[in-house]
Amino acid sequence: xxxxxxxxxxxxxxxxxxxxTKLDLAEYAENKLKxxxxxxxxxxxxxxxxxxxxxxxxxxxxxxxxxxxETKSTRSNNDVEHFRPKAAYSSDFKGISKYPGYFWLAYDWxxxxxxxxxxxxxxxxxFFPIEDETTRAQLNNFSIENEITFLVHPSIDEPSExxxxxxxxxxxxxxxxKKTIAYLGFGSLEHGKEFNIEYSSKHKIRIxxxxxxxxxxxxxxxxxxxxxxxxxxxxxxxxxxxxxxGLKDIIKNAQELDSEWxxxxxYAVKNEFKGY
Numbered sequence: 515x516x517x518x519x520x521x522x523x524x525x526x527x528x529x530x531x532x533x534x535t536k537l538d539l540a541e542y543a544e545n546k547l548k549x550x551x552x553x554x555x556x557x558x559x560x561x562x563x564x565x566x567x568x569x570x571x572x573x574x575x576x577x578x579x580x581x582x583x584e585t586k587s588t589r590s591n592n593d594v595e596h597f598r599p600k601a602a603y604s605s606d607f608k609g610i611s612k613y614p615g616y617f618w619l620a621y622d623w624x625x626x627x628x629x630x631x632x633x634x635x636x637x638x639x640x641f642f643p644i645e646d647e648t649t650r651a652q653l654n655n656f657s658i659e660n661e662i663t664f665l666v667h668p669s670i671d672e673p674s675e676x677x678x679x680x681x682x683x684x685x686x687x688x689x690x691x692k693k694t695i696a697y698l699g700f701g702s703l704e705h706g707k708e709f710n711i712e713y714s715s716k717h718k719i720r721i722x723x724x725x726x727x728x729x730x731x732x733x734x735x736x737x738x739x740x741x742x743x744x745x746x747x748x749x750x751x752x753x754x755x756x757x758x759x760g761l762k763d764i765i766k767n768a769q770e771l772d773s774e775w776x777x778x779x780x781y782a783v784k785n786e787f788k789g790y
Contacts, residue, residue, distance in 0.1 A: 515666060515673035515694070516584065516777050518576055523623035524567045531562050531621025538617050539656075552613035556601060558620035564594045572628045577772035580630035581668040582638075583700035583724060584775050587630070595629035596620065597667060598651075598658070599640040605647060607697055607711055611640055618656050627668055632720050637699045638665075666694040679781040681789060682725075682732035700724060728775055735768050735779055736787045 538556055548554040562568075572594065578587040581595065598616035605612070619625040629638070644650060645662040654660065666676045676691030677684050684701050686692025695701040696709050699721045706713055706721075713721065738761050745758045768779040 515582060515668060515677055516579075516771065517671075517673055518581055518627065518669045520575060520623065520669055524565075524571050526565055527562060527568050527621055527623060527626075530559075534559060534562060535618050535621060538620075542614065542617070549614045552602070552611075556614055556617040556620070558596075558600045558617065560594075563596075563600075563621050563626060568626065569594060569628070572626065576628050579628075579772070579774065580633055581627040582629055582633040582694075582698050584777065585630055585724070586774050587628075591631055592628040593631055593634045595627045595634045595638070597625050597627060597665075599638075599642050602640045603642045604640050605643055607641055607643075608714075609641070614652065615640060616642075616651065616658075619658075624669065633698055633700070636716060636720060637697065641697065643693070643697075664690060664693045665697065666690055673777065677777075679778040681782070682729040682778060684778070728778065731775055732778060732782065735765060735782065738764055739783070739787045 542549050542556075545554055549556070573587075573592075578592070579585065580587075580592065596616070596619065598619050600615050600617055600620040602611040602613050602615045604610060616625070643664040645664065649660040649662070651658045651661060666673055671690075673691075676686065676688050677695065678687050679685070684695050686695055686705075692705070693709065696705040696711055699706075699713070699717055701721070702725050703713065703718065703721055742758065742761050742765065745754065745761070748754070750758060765779070765783065767773060769776055769783060773779065
């Protein structure tokens with residue numbers, strides 16, 4: 515994961531979103547019991563939270579990368595993801611959905627990101643675990659201030675303080691980091707065992723595929739890095755320096771925000787691609 519730094523929210527999101535949120539809060543106050551029982555359910559308007567300007571703004575900020583696994587949208591279409599799920603929420607992985615979700619944050623800029631469909635629909639879905647259920651916002655006048663989440667927030671938290679990489683494998687530096695990797699499935703099957711997560715066959719296919727792709731990417735960049743170190747010990751002619759600088763550019767670009775798995779390569783360069 516990388517930290518996503520947002521600017522101001524698109525005006526359309528703020529204007530129409532605030533208006534719709536007021537209507538939803540009034541509707542909830544009038545029919546609270548039915549919404550709590552799931553007899554009535556909020557349907558967020560994609561024309562607002564998934565409007566062209568919102569999606570385009572997020573694409574620019576995130577460089578078309580998933581906010582969780584850092585894959586590019588060329589591999590999987592991205593969804594506009596609600597960090598706190600809008601319709602319903604589940605306290606347990608693959609657990610029972612509870613109502614209502616965080617409907618009042620459906621158009622909140624801090625709650626919106628781009629996530630690949632695998633992370634969003636197969637892993638996260640409406641799963642949103644917190645440390646203490648008595649602090650759940652739905653029970654506390656919609657206040658999220660006291661919720662301690664088990665998932666790293668892409669723009670409020672600093673992902674580098676929660677997650678690190680050892681070669682191509684992410685590791686949690688904190689409990690939150692460990693659970694984010696395990697529950698969102700961008701580590702290995704071993705990460706899930708620590709929390710007794712029973713991955714489905716679909717989960718396992720995705721975890722293994724991403725693991726393999728990321729490992730190939732890492733090994734490719736590792737070979738380039740080692741070649742750079744070797745060339746730096748040689749006397750080079752102008753053509754040799756041109757080749758060396760080209761390889762350096764590849765490693766530099768792989769650390770930039772718009773590269774897949776840039777966080778991984780940043781750690782690798784910092785550790786000179788040395789194994790653990």
